[in-house]
């Protein structure tokens with residue numbers, strides 16, 4: 001019997017490949033020439049790996065009728081659907097798990113590009129004098145130059161270089177690259193993201209002159225005791241290392257120690273230098289810093305650091321993982337402007353330019369290898385490649401390609417073996433190799449809960465209580481693990497509305513030494529721009545297996561607009577804490593940087609009277625060192641005379657800096673000086689029954705139902721108790737979360753279809769009282785609800801009392817009233833209260849001021865529509881001709897569609913404004929939590945069904961007369 005062998009056997013070969021040069025440091029030479037081969041390439045797509053022979057690679061082949069694609073790029077995101085479609089799965093392999101085999105249907109893109117050498121390209125001097133570099137190809141490539149087969153490789157987000165010097169011609173070089181979507185390598189690349197084949201990073205031809213630097217390793221450490229740095233550059237080719245600013249001029253391999261300013265993420269001091277070998281000059285950017293595990297903590301330059309991090313996948317809504325330089329810079333600037341100080345490059349080494357930016361602007365980087373085998377969890381990790389020696393060479397190849405490429409970046413402070421790849425000998429081999437190659441950086445991997453191979457105890461999505469137990473050393477585990485710090489490499493799942501509870505995590509991180517912070521999951525929603533759907537997510541391309549909008553779980557929307565989650569995170573991790581001082585009229589300021597003092601900041605102070613800032617002053621704050629606090633006296637507060645008085649302090653950049661201009665706000669706080677006076681009782685006017693109407697001051701009611709029809713001449717539709725919200729991703733929870741997924745329990749109970757039974761409409765001397773019972777079909781429990789209306793002639797006051805009846809086993813989504821206003825006269829809202837979206841456990845960044853917004857602007861565009869847009873602590877709001885004051889403060893929401901419409905929508909494009917603006921005035925909201933992949937809201941943020949009473953005072957909106 002013959003076994004089937006084909007020209008494409010390498011596709012299913014577990015080895016890393018054939019023909020690639022050993023990995024080396026990434027650098028740009030200042031004098032060796034290079035040629036970018038990015039741009040338009042010819043593409044021919046076939047359905048299987050071997051449908052076409054390799055004749056296309058031969059010079060003279062006429063590809064005139066082939067399609068055209070851009071490189072870098074993914075073919076499935078080009079050609080308007082003509083080249084297949086993206087597919088999204090979280091951890092399931094989109095093909096049978098039968099390692100190392102992949103489906104016969106294996107989209108294969110033959111790429112062709114003809115190029116001439118530039119005029120200044122040096123004359124050929126032998127086989128090694130030019131290399132072709134591929135920075136990223138998904139998932140397997142075979143390469144020919146001028147008809148000669150020069151190799152094949154796997155490892156999608158890793159660089160591969162092939163020697164081509166002997167093959168180059170001055171003109172008409174034919175570069176042919178066959179790219180297979182699926183390969184044995186796909187088993188190692190089961191990250192939670194879109195499957196996107198293609199040559200998605202740069203392709204470059206590099207001249208390698210005789211005596212070029214080759215590979216080199218910059219060792220630049222810092223001794224925080226002496227204040228001295230030590231530089232030693234080990235180089236494959238001998239040469240000299242100069243750093244003019246420091247007067248350094250030493251031979252490679254020779255250490256030099258001298259006083260320096262160290263590098264940190266807060267103070268990213270880089271020194272420009274040059275490595276000069278016989279054949280080339282290489283610019284160096286040297287940052288002196290030492291990372292060490294000491295006293296059970298990760299210390300940089302002698303100080304334990306607190307990671308305020310994010311997990312960053314590379315994403316662009318049109319280009320996928322083919323990121324341009326501007327997008328990378330935008331990511332870094334957005335991170336810096338939002339107080340983020342660390343990035344985990346989940347779950348593969350990023351485009352190398354991203355790390356240059358991290359060095360320059362200052363971010364701690366956990367550089368993660370391109371490795372995930374999560375799908376094997378479905379079979380209890382049987383046959384997991386990370387525990388199968390046949391795959392170990394591929395794993396080691398991946399580790400080496402990451403470490404060698406990125407080792408000279410001061411920003412990289414930890415190596416990560418990969419993500420969700422189980423445990424096994426292959427991972428141990430990777431860790432051993434990394435430890436020996438670079439003993440100066442700790443190794444991270446979350447799956448190793450005993451910390452056999454790792455230098456940090458890392459977990460994901462731990463609930464607050466478990467984080468605190470670990471912090472107090474009560475979590476057990478191996479002796480080694482107990483001696484290591486805990487970081488949360490993923491927490492606060494930012495899917496849809498949320499994440500909730502990050503302030504509570506941060507409080508723990510700050511309280512306990514063992515906790516060194518964490519990395520929010522994740523930076524950006526991977527929504528794909530789509531002509532009909534706005535942003536597409538899993539399933540929108542007809543995938544047979546998919547995980548829906550689990551791919552949209554970032555702090556940024558797909559277009560990089562910050563979501564409220566990022567604003568919240570920025571506030572929670574702000575580097576200066578400002579709070580009321582112990583003595584009256586003082587504030588306490590604490591420097592929460594790890595390295596920087598506060599001299600780069602200026603402080604602005606004002607009092608706010610009923611939300612209106614009254615004159616800003618400069619506040620003098622001592623130049624506190626990290627960890628230090630000071631109490632500062634505030635100017636005398638004005639007498640509010642019944643108005644509410646608050647103080648506000650803002651910490652602003654004192655000068656233009658590299659990532660933000662002068663005046664950029666890094667921290668702020670507000671505090672109460674005097675509360676507002678209670679609202680007037682609004683009584684004295686008698687309800688008056690007049691046919692089918694009851695009038696009470698400015699309000700008119702339906703006499704039969706007791707439902708309000710107009711207030712101050714403004715039509716009010718359907719005002720009634722409301723407990724439902726369009727469930728959030730965090731309400732619904734993840735499929736594997738078995739307990740308390742309230743979104744599902746609420747729906748099962750019928751909270752989205754409550755019935756309102758009228759019990760009584762009563763009038764007495766000064767009130768109209770409407771009694772109802774609000775309950776879902778099929779259940780005994782309900783909410784006995786009384787609406788009590790009174791008036792002083794100008795205002796009408798509604799007091800709602802709610803008494804739960806029956807056995808309520810679940811909290812309520814919300815508790816308040818909702819009503820409709822005519823959309824044609826309701827386009828803008830003015831209010832005093834919190835400005836940004838907030839919920840009970842996402843309200844740290846809610847700032848009390850006077851605000852105005854259009855109804856459209858009040859909607860938060862979560863890619864999958866869901867409850868959004870509530871404003872917290874609203875004292876009053878004006879819209880559509882009405883002024884509404886609350887006692888106590890309320891949560892305000894207004895939207896141009898019903899909650900039911902919002903609940904049913906799958907994409908934003910399903911939502912079309914109607915003729916009514918629906919307003920929710922809530923006494924309370926249930927917390928948000930992080931249960932889309934983590935714990936639900938903490939108990940203190942649950943809205944349990946309990947007796948409640950709250951009031952709103954309605955009157956005519958002043959500006960509308």
Ligand code: IPT
Pocket residue numbers: 090191192347419420460490493521550553933
């Ligand atoms: C964790 C993964 O590491 C990450 O890639 C992402 O999938 C995240 O979850 C959810 O968005 S794995 C966790 C579900 C056990």
